[in-house]
Amino acid sequence: MSTTVGAETGKRQGSRSIASYLPTVARIFLGLLFVVMGLNGFLHFLPMPTTWMPAGLIAFQHGLEASGYMVPLIFGTQVIAGVLLLANRFVPLALAVLAPVIVNIVFFHAFLQPAGLPMAILVVLIELYLVSVHRDAFRGVLAARSARS
Helix, strand or coil: CCCCECCCCCCECCCCCHHHHHHHHHHHHHHHHHHHHHHHHHHCCCCCCCCCCCHHHHHHHHHHHHHCCHHHHHHHHHHHHHHHHHHCCCHHHHHHHHHHHHHHHHHHHHHCCHHHHHHHHHHHHHHHHHHHHCHHHHCCCCCCCCCCC
16 A cells, blocks of 8 residues: 655545544454354353343243244354354345344343343444445345336
């Protein structure tokens, strides 16, 4: 990367502003968050809360576990999408796959565990920011009419 000084502007040419790194930082943060939390769903390396849990939260967890497939599906989806974000591969697909997971996380915290709502809102904001960065990839699925019909 060149760092020569332009004759007319006096600015460095070829240098990147801090804001240009924001999509990468957001993508890596979201990827790490989902890889760690997804792996924790399988390996249980983060401590479980020792405080009282509402009956609705316990019933929700038991329902997911009783299905036999939902818990591995949710955590497996988080790990795979998180790895895609970290690898910078198929980022729009990873964001689309994580969208319903994130919606569920927000509603889970809004109705069952409000203490985690600020973090859930932060995750929504990062997801929306990354979707806006990759908005060209979503143009086709957000079109009101199909060009091929």
